[in-house]
Amino acid sequence: MNASSLPDDLRVFARDWLSSNNLLCLGGEPALIDTGHVKHAAETVRLVEQALGLSVALSTIAHTHLHSDHCGGTAALQAAYPSALTWVPKATLPHVQAWDEDALTFGDTAQRCARFTAQRALTPGQTVRLGQRDWQIHAAPGHDRLAVLLFEPLSGVLLAGDAMWEHGVGIIFEHIEGGNGFTAFIDTLALIERLEPAVVIPGHGVPFARADGAIDAALTRARQRVAYFADHPAQHALYAAKVLLKYQFLDAERMTRPALRAWIDNAPILRRLHRQHRPDLLWDIWLSQVLASLSDKGALQQTDIEVINGL
Ligand SMILES: [Zn+2]
Structure with missing residues (x-):
């Protein structure tokens, strides 16, 4: 499988650098993973409505992590689809329920995000049904200490969030917060390599595939970049x-x-x-x-x- 041949039930909305990408999983219980920035929330709802049609409701909203470019459209989607259940990484669920802006990092970065609610926890080691597929949930610290990535073994599709991009690496917030973020980031890259994904859908940029050699090349670049940062914090x-x-x-x-x-x-x-x-x-x-x-x-x-x- 190359990057342009994702299964028909998986649709990527590739957004810009303010909004993250969104993955729509069709069939069964339609789900959207990551919802972009609040500035583009109306456009996110429009993209979902256009893809689902008016007679199908979104069942699930899920998040790789809760930075403002990945969960800013969630409140608008909840308003458009009031019966949808919202999933967040397990460790962040109490922060969302209390809407603790400091724990959610919006306070620290002075970024804005519309308040939303969440009912379900994405627990590493478990699976979650999104659309018509069961996705493995893996912890993916480094960029964000509490992030997860999602892997669907039958198709080999890996939804990386900001744990991996094709070019460059995201900010390693875990290091800024005083943790061992460089090591965590490298460990997450090793996890991705072990999973042997056929296609990686990154949080930003277009999907890229193993068949094109793009995943191996991206892993090499990311490791070099993190090693440079570890040597030059x-x-x-x-x-x-x-x-x-x-x-x-x-x-x-x-x-x-x-x-x-x-x-x-x-x-x-x-x-x-x-x-x-x-x-x-x-x-x-x-x-x-x-x-x-x-x-x-x-x-x-x-x-x-x-x-x-x-x-
Ligand atoms: Zn992002």
Whole structure:
């Protein structure tokens, strides 16, 4: 099987870098896994309605992890399909039920997500019925300490979330939080290799297949990148700061300087990244250097009063 020949009952909605990809599992109990960013929630509902038709309801909403680009459409889907059951990784279920924004990381990153509810836990070691298939649930720490990945052994399809991309690696949040994130990320890559998937559906970017050599190549690239970050953790902190700022600009599109400053003050993770990258620099100097590097790359236009996303 190559990446363009997924089984007919599995449909990938490849989204942009603000929204994650979504996987729609048809037949049986129709399910959507990962729901994109809240900014694109109406579009996510429209994509699902268009694929299911008006006479079929979505039964299940599930998540690889609860970053704001993977669960921002969940509230809108729950409104459109009130009988749907919502699944989240087991360790995050109490955080969702209490809507603890700090535990859910929206507080730390000052990212927005519409409040939703969840009733079911994705427990590593168990399986979950999505559409007409039984999917294995595996813990996938590294990018996110509490993430899971889903693997369907008959088709060999693996839904990786942000545990693996074809090119590059996501932010290793577990390291920023003080955990052993680099090792966890490498262990998750080893798990993916052991599962021998035929196709990987990443959280961002298009699916890629073993038959094309793309999975082996992606594993090699990811291992090299994580090893580089493990040797140069300050560079990982700089990468993470840039990604988080770009993400905010993709969401806001344009911000006044006072609004940007207020947002930064509300995102404690940036203070930790400053300490991990260049504690020798004063905070304001560090911040202006990171913003200037984004402007140099054309990612931002900075005027006297506004910072404008130029992506
Ligand atoms: Zn993501």
